[in-house]
Amino acid sequence: MAAPLLQTRDLSMHFGGVRAVRHVDFSLAEGELRCLIGPNGAGKSTFFKMLTGQLQPTHGQVLFRGLEISHAHAHEIARLGIGIKTQVPSVFDGLSVRENIWLAASRIHSRMQTKRIVDEMLERVGLTEAATRLVGQLAHGQRQWVELGLVLSTDPELILLDEPAAGMTHEEVLKTAELVREINRTKALIVVEHDMQFIRMIAQQVTVFNQGSVLIEDTVESIMRNPQVRDIYLGKQAAA
Amino acid sequence: MNARALNLLGLGLVGAIGVAFLVLIPRLFELDVVLELTVYMIMAILALSLALIWGYGGILCFGQSAFFGLGAYTYAIAMFNIGESTVPLLLAIVLPAVFAALLGYFMFYGRISDVYLGVITLTVTLILFNSVNSTAGPEFRIGSARLGGFNGIPGIPPLNLPGNRALPIDLEGMFYLATVSLLLTYFGLRLLLASRFGRIIVGIRENERRAELLGYDPRAYKLATFTIGGALAGFAGCLFANWGNFVSPTIFGLAQSAQIIIWVIVGGRGTLIGPIVGCIGIQWLTTALGANQPSGGSDWWAKVFANVPLVLGIILIAFVLLVPKGLVPTLGDLGQWLLSSRGKRAETRLEPKQAEEG
Numbered sequence: 001m002a003a004p005l006l007q008t009r010d011l012s013m014h015f016g017g018v019r020a021v022r023h024v025d026f027s028l029a030e031g032e033l034r035c036l037i038g039p040n041g042a043g044k045s046t047f048f049k050m051l052t053g054q055l056q057p058t059h060g061q062v063l064f065r066g067l068e069i070s071h072a073h074a075h076e077i078a079r080l081g082i083g084i085k086t087q088v089p090s091v092f093d094g095l096s097v098r099e100n101i102w103l104a105a106s107r108i109h110s111r112m113q114t115k116r117i118v119d120e121m122l123e124r125v126g127l128t129e130a131a132t133r134l135v136g137q138l139a140h141g142q143r144q145w146v147e148l149g150l151v152l153s154t155d156p157e158l159i160l161l162d163e164p165a166a167g168m169t170h171e172e173v174l175k176t177a178e179l180v181r182e183i184n185r186t187k188a189l190i191v192v193e194h195d196m197q198f199i200r201m202i203a204q205q206v207t208v209f210n211q212g213s214v215l216i217e218d219t220v221e222s223i224m225r226n227p228q229v230r231d232i233y234l235g236k237q238a239a240a
Numbered sequence: 241m242n243a244r245a246l247n248l249l250g251l252g253l254v255g256a257i258g259v260a261f262l263v264l265i266p267r268l269f270e271l272d273v274v275l276e277l278t279v280y281m282i283m284a285i286l287a288l289s290l291a292l293i294w295g296y297g298g299i300l301c302f303g304q305s306a307f308f309g310l311g312a313y314t315y316a317i318a319m320f321n322i323g324e325s326t327v328p329l330l331l332a333i334v335l336p337a338v339f340a341a342l343l344g345y346f347m348f349y350g351r352i353s354d355v356y357l358g359v360i361t362l363t364v365t366l367i368l369f370n371s372v373n374s375t376a377g378p379e380f381r382i383g384s385a386r387l388g389g390f391n392g393i394p395g396i397p398p399l400n401l402p403g404n405r406a407l408p409i410d411l412e413g414m415f416y417l418a419t420v421s422l423l424l425t426y427f428g429l430r431l432l433l434a435s436r437f438g439r440i441i442v443g444i445r446e447n448e449r450r451a452e453l454l455g456y457d458p459r460a461y462k463l464a465t466f467t468i469g470g471a472l473a474g475f476a477g478c479l480f481a482n483w484g485n486f487v488s489p490t491i492f493g494l495a496q497s498a499q500i501i502i503w504v505i506v507g508g509r510g511t512l513i514g515p516i517v518g519c520i521g522i523q524w525l526t527t528a529l530g531a532n533q534p535s536g537g538s539d540w541w542a543k544v545f546a547n548v549p550l551v552l553g554i555i556l557i558a559f560v561l562l563v564p565k566g567l568v569p570t571l572g573d574l575g576q577w578l579l580s581s582r583g584k585r586a587e588t589r590l591e592p593k594q595a596e597e598g
Contacts, residue, residue, distance in 0.1 A: 052453060078455035090453070092446040103443045106436055107455050132243075154454055 003066055005030045005188050006051070006082075006158060011060035011070075013046050013212075020046040022212040023060070028158070033184045035199045036192045037223075038209030039232060044192045045087060047209070048160050051190075052084045053077040064158070083156030087163050087192075089143040091150065093136035097127050100135055100146055104153035117153065125149040126175075140167045152183070159183060161191045165198045177201035196224065208232075251430065254513065258423045265419075266412055274415050276527065279483055280520045281418035285425050286476040287503045287519035288512060292429055293469035295509040296438070298445030299462055300354055303361030304500045306368050307336040307470040309491040311477025313372070316396045316487050320385035325399040332478035333471050340470025341463065348459040348466070362497060369492035392488025396481050409482075418479055422516070425472060429512055432468075441465050495549070502556050508566025517567060522552065 006028040013021040021043040028034055036044050049055040051062055053074035062070045069077050092100050098118060105117045122128045125145040130138065135146050144164065151159055164180070165173045173195070180202045183189060193199050199206065199220060206223045208215040210232050216223070223229055266274055286308050293299045311332040318328035343364060347357055376389025385393065399417070401407040409417060432438050444451045444458045451458055481487045490496065499522070507518025529548050545551060563570050 054449070054453075073457070074449075074452040075455050075457045078453055084453055086453075090447060090450045092443050092450060094446045095443065099439070099443075103439065103451070104454050106439070111436070150450070150454060 002030060004028055004063075005032070005065060006190075007063040008051075009061045009063070011047075011050060011062060012058050013043075013050060013055060014058045020212055021050070021057075024212075024214055026207065026214065028188060028190065031184070031186075031188050032205070033180070033189045033191070033203050035203040035206045035220075036190060036209060037194065037199070037206060038215075042209035043212040044209050045162060046212075048084060048086075048162055048190075048192065051077075051160060052082055078154065078156075081155075081157035082160065083151040083154055083158070084160040085144075085147050085151050085162060085164060087166070089140070089147045091135045091143055091146050093134070095135060096132050097135055097138070097146055098122065098131040101149050101153055104150040107154055121149050121153050124152070125179075141169065141172050144168065148179070156187065158188045158190070161189060161193075163192055163194065165193060165195050173198055174201075250513075251427075254426065255423070258419070258426075262416065262419050262423075266415060271411060275411060275483075278411075278415045278418045279480070280523050281415070281422045282476055282479045282483055283503075283523060284422050284516045284519045285418075285479070286473055286500060287507070287515040288422075288425050288429060289469045289472035289476065290500050290504050291507075291509070291512055291515040292432075292472070293465050294504060295511065295515065296433060296445065297441050297462060297465035297469070298354075299466055299469075300358045301361045301466070301469070302358045302497055302501065303363075303365035304469070304473050305492055305496040306361070306365035307340055307473035308477040308480070308496070308500075309365070309368060309372075309487075309489075310336040310339055311474030312481040312487040312491055313393070313477075314474070315478040315481045316393045317382050317385040317387075319397050320393075321383040323397070324403070324405045325397070326402050329399065329478055332481075333475050336474030336477070337467050337471035341467045344463045344466035344470075348462045351459075362494075365492050365497050366494065369489050369494075372492065373489040388488075390489060392486055394486050396485045396487065398482050398485065414479075414483060418483070421475070421479065426512055426516070433512075437461070437464070499552075502552060504566075505556065506559050506567060508568040508570070511566070511568045514566050514568030522555070525555075526552070 004027040006026075008024050008026045011021060011024040011026070012019065024043075024047065026047075036047070038044055046055065050057045050070075053069070053072050053076065057070055060070070061068055064077070064080055064082060067080070069080065072080075092103065095103075101118045101121050102114060105114045105121065109117050119128075122131050125148055127142065127145055127149065130142065135143060138146065144167070148161075148164070161180070165176050168176060177198055180189065180191065184202075191199075191202065204219055205217065206220050207217045208223060208229055215232070216226065216229065218226070265277060269277075286304065289307070290301065290304045293301055293304075314335045315328045315332040318331045319325060322328055343361075346352075347360060352360065372387065373390050375387035376391060378386065380387040380389065387393065398408045398414075400409065433442070440451070440456055441461050444456065444461055448458045477491070480491075503519040503522055504515045505518070506522060507516065508514030526548050529545060529551055532542075532546060559566065565573070
């Protein structure tokens with residue numbers, strides 16, 4: 001079997017006495033699309049932050065293509081080819097949509113290429129009309145698209161999406177699912193999502209986080225039938 | 241009119257005003273006015289240095305006067321030792337830049353947060369003030385230059401034409417030099433900000449974490465911005481030492497540091513022309529207020545207005561509360577609002593006509 005694209009070994013993150021992530025061994029193959037689910041506070045976002053260098057793990061390792069990146073800086077990890085769309089859109093609010101995408105594309109492309117790449121990306125995420133508007137003035141859904149455009153413009157090998165469908169209308173969710181499948185033709189992805197409908201549209205394999213650890217890893221169908229998962233996750237939601 | 245054309249129009253306008261200023265002022269005014277305007281031009285370069293690092297780089301530096309003072313002192317000391325101004329001028333730019341780079345390295349790579357950055361830079365300039373202030377004794381000398389402590393260094397030799405110490409620059413020459421330097425600094429910064437580097441530092445100001453996640457190292461970009469700002473402030477300091485042929489430790493003081501911040505706040509962060517306007521306006525006001533010292537029997541309000549720090553304080557508070565974006569950005573917003581509301585009125589007038597046609 002080929003070496004995994006991303007691997008974590010015994011990865012843990014403690015905040016004082018709180019153990020947000022505990023002994024996570026996770027592996028993702030080249031070109032794979034994996035969904036992460038789990039109740040709020042299960043450690044999914046913390047896990048993402050450790051993968052992207054925003055947090056330094058308390059102990060354990062992160063390996064990307066066999067290279068240890070556990071203590072690398074966020075910008076170094078980005079340059080190695082991991083991109084992230086965060087839960088709350090992290091964009092350049094004071095700049096226009098075009099300037100946002102330009103900043104991302106300009107990191108890897110020459111000046112001549114950048115203009116073409118930006119135009120293509122604006123088209124791809126459906127923001128050509130809004131290109132000159134300030135991102136801070138856009139609706140939440142559109143800001144999500146801007147951030148996705150930023151991530152795609154740096155052409156990463158692995159893309160992490162933290163709740164990409166949150167706060168989107170049904171049409172936008174369908175469009176997002178389609179885009180995610182399209183991205184997955186060439187890139188590996190890890191997607192954190194709560195919306196099971198959305199997950200069924202995009203993924204085969206699902207990893208369930210609970211209380212900082214991996215509870216189970218299986219196909220979407222078996223996860224949805226699993227009574228344990230229903231209890232900790234779906235059951236709780238149904239009860240709420 | 242699109243943004244690009246507007247941008248070019250603005251640049252042309254600044255250039256035209258600059259050239260007209262350069263040509264007309266010495267012909268229209270007496271030497272004392274020209275001398276006064278010279279120092280405004282020099283301070284405007286200092287204002288631009290903070291406009292770059294704070295307004296565009298998002299780095300709140302309370303100690304821009306440290307680099308300004310270092311530039312002035314470096315020039316003075318080097319000039320007494322060398323006598324020909326080419327090397328002292330270069331040193332007055334390089335030394336503050338190196339100092340800024342060292343200080344910046346520890347602050348940015350040490351991940352010091354914004355508030356502490358302000359505190360550290362302010363402390364650094366006050367340390368310099370105290371250190372230089374206590375060098376009055378004859379034992380404090382660098383080569384043949386006495387530091388002079390709180391008395392400062394008088395009689396600093398002026399700049400000369402490059403390589404020829406027999407041709408010093410006279411007072412009117414200083415006006416031309418300062419004004420041309422300001423124009424070059426302005427256009428140079430415009431070029432820098434339009435470049436890839438300039439757009440990235442603005443991105444980092446907007447969202448440092450996002451810039452990092454896209455693969456830019458904010459520490460390196462901030463360090464470069466801070467160093468350029470230090471070099472510019474040092475250059476302004478060199479011109480300042482030339483202007484009065486004198487430099488004293490008050491150049492590092494709290495009042496000087498605070499003034500630079502006030503210029504930028506009043507003029508507007510995120511513009512270059514704003515801090516120039518703010519700097520010239522405030523300095524003109526300071527001079528005008530200071531010139532009208534009330535006599536013993538004057539009214540109380542005359543005394544209040546003659547208290548320059550008080551008036552400057554009121555202006556600062558008024559701007560922070562009422563015009564937080566600063567003069568130039570607010571005027572820009574106002575212009576845009578007027579244009580758009582006129583556009584809307586034109587549209588409403590068109591509507592009935594279109595209905596008739598339909």
